[in-house]
Amino acid sequence: MVRAAVVPAIGAPLEVTDIELPEPGPGQVRVRLAAAGVCHSDLSLSDGTMNVPLPAVLGHEGAGTVVAVGDGVAHVAPGDPVVLNWAPSCGSCHLCALGEVWLCVNALSGSGEVYARRADDGTDLYPGLNVAAFAEETVVPASCVLPMPAGIPLTDAAVLGCAVLTGYGAVHHSAKVRPGETMAVFGVGGVGLATLQSARIAGAERIIAVDVSPEKEELARRAGATDFLLASGTTPREIRGLTDKQGVDVAVECAGRAVSIRAAWDSTRRGGRTTVVGIGGKDQQVAFNGLELFHWGRTLSGCVFGNSNPSEDIPVLAEHVRSGRLDLDSLVTERITLEQIPEAFGNMIAGKGGRALVVF
Known part of the structure; x- marks a missing residue:
């Protein structure tokens, strides 16, 4: 038995309880978690x-050590450090054939399969986003584990699995930021901090961070922001004032809110690019009129998982970590236990801090 954080129903409090995991079957891997990041997607x-099917064990951003492998698993072995890959591409669907593996239609198919049971009453449990990282140990398909690159601390590596891939990919794959460009990042949580660091790596000249919380300024500047603005109705005007009245070349929205998506769009120069990373609800409606779409010539695009290919991008990120260009530890503002996940959810809703990391 292992301890895990279970969400029993929509809107219900998380329950930390014992669960029973099966031994890994063919094509499966059992992993002992070192750490798991608390992401807005979990909320x-x-x-x-x-x-997702409920009840479920949440958590999708994690790293740990292989405990056991099932038949047919050859790319990892017991004792190997690994990063969890919560959205493995199938390689055979239409979108994978186009090379857009981040849009794979089968990536989350494992979330619909029972993978464990509650120890107290035998209730079937599903893995939220495939990997169920809010647990001391988990059993996942072999495609959900990637070998850890050398020279990366195991605990820090947890944030590679989502926050860093998403932020880095938003900058380098979706927005394709070029050296010397100006950029605004809306929302300075875990993904926003990774986006700021990635903008610095890309060579952006002016990097403007925007958040509702004044306490985020220090975090933002440490991550690479040259300027910090408190979000308000005048934010687009302020950004234009910082960019010779032009607006930024690129805006990345990391909050998933209609008001900040619209502000990001309004902050972008004519012909600029706006990338939306944040996951908003169906109630977050954003309106544009036909004339402004024509006149401004801007590009507005969604960005799923940073448009990343984890098997290719994680080795690149690891090199940035080893060189000192990317600081994983600075993304984490609190280290917590499983029991403290609801408090971390509350901090996200209140706009406090960066990434919370469950350390086992």
Whole structure:
């Protein structure tokens, strides 16, 4: 038996309880978690913004050590450090064939399969976003584990699995930021901090961070922001004032809110690019009129998981970590236990801190 954080129903409090895991079957791997990041997507699963079968063990951003492998698993072995890959591409669907593996239609198919049971009453449990990282140990398909690159601390590596891939990919794959460009980042949580660091790596000249909380300024500047603005109705005007009245070349929205998506769009120069990373609810409606779409010539794009390919991008990120260009530890503002996850959810809702990390 292992301890895990279970969400029993939409909107219900998380329950930390014992669960029973099976031994890994063919093509499966059992992993002992070292750490798991608390992501806004976990909150979106618990409140029903995103749908998964329930009850479920949440957590999708994690790293740990292989305990056992099933038949047919050759790329990892017991004792190996690994990063969890919560959205493995199938390689055979239409979108994978186009090379858009981050949009794979089968990536989350494992979330619909029972993978464990509650120890107290035998209730079937599902893995939220495939990997169920809010647990001391988990059993996942072999495609959900990637070998850990050398030279990366195991606990710090947990944030590679979502926050860093998403932020880095938003900058380098979706927005394709070029050296010397100006950039605004809306929302300075875990993904926002990774986006700021990635903008610095890309060579952006002016990096403007925007958040509702003044306490985020220090975090933002440490991550690479050259300027910090408190979000308000005048934010687009302030950003234009910092960019010779032009607006930024690129805006990345990390909050998933209609007001900040619209502000990001309004802050972008004519012909600029706006990338939306944040996951908003269906109630977050954003309106544009036909004339402004024509006149401004801007590009507005969604960004799923940073448009990343984890098997290719994690080795690149690891090199940035080893060189000192990417600081994983600075993304984490609190280290917590399983029991403290609800408090971390509350901090996200209140706009406090960066990434909370469950350390086992």
